Amino acid sequence: MIAVAALLAAAAAMTTAASSPKTAPSSQVETLDTQGYAHLINSLRGQVVVVNMWATWCGPCRDEFPELVSFDREMTDRGVTVISVSMDMASALEIEVVPFLAKQHATFRTFIKAPHGDEQFINAIDPEWTGALPATFVYDTRGRLARSIIGPTTLAKLKTTVTPLLAPAAN
């Protein structure tokens, strides 16, 4: 009974999310700064981590987002963790970010970058990154940056990038 009730509740929640995109809880979008980012990546050692940097004001970011959602659905059970970090201002969280995520049916963890420290954040992730969006960073199972994809990406490109990192370590 409990299991059935849970399933029904989940189905109801999914229906609500699908029919009413603005119901996604903004409390699930956490604020992230440079230090928090480092801790996050460290905490996910053992998995391949794909971090997408985006913003609702970035057209190419919006265009590629469905590819990221598809990638997450295909790879979530294969040792890959997808994360997105929005560069929107905090004032856009409720009116732009959360509705967008709901509309995209994104289920991966999403953060919003903390105010201030943009340059430190950019350089800490990849000194070669200019801050242009979108950008996607792929970390191996040891938490090391394995690939920086500056510019739009695709489902196929993400799978090609991640697949070698999922193979057993040679050493």
Add this chain to the structure above:
Amino acid sequence: MRMFKHTRTAYAAILLAGAVLALGPTVTLASSQQPATLMGQTIPDFTLPDFDGTQHSLANATGQHGTVLIFVSTRCPVSNDYNERMVALAEEYQAKGFEFFGINANKEEDPASMKNHARSNNWNFTVLKDENNVIADRFNASVTPEAFVIDTHGILRYHGRIDDSRDDSDISSEDLRDALDAIIAGRQVAKKEAKAFGCSIKRR
């Protein structure tokens, strides 16, 4: 009239840095992006048309202390958040000896839309159209807004953000202003490059 001579050094730096990064094992870059720095290098002269077709040359810029180039967009919300700040900076620093130019290198933004945008935002500086993003590629400009300050010797003295916050009530570092003040005072620019998030320049 100042003349900025084409230098082999500048091009060599671009090619070398591009080659090094192309060979790097962990970085994949869009083909149009070359994260070489031109800081401290002589910028070759270039000529671009404004939205009415009048040609403007860097060599003919008249600022007694230098020239400010800002890559801008009519559509980018980040660039548009800086409209008033760019006007204020241009008003203040054109009077102090810098000539300001906006450069629009976005493929989807034509001269007519640039003209409407400049007028509706009361821009007090000339906006140039960089068709096929030739100059954006030369400067390795990647986002809007993104500023470049060139002194009267044709040397790039500052590159990067205007300041550190889209929200004009929350600025803690006015990097472009600081660079201009340093050049006027004859000092070294303390922070020569500063990054920020912005809209990618939409290249051909």
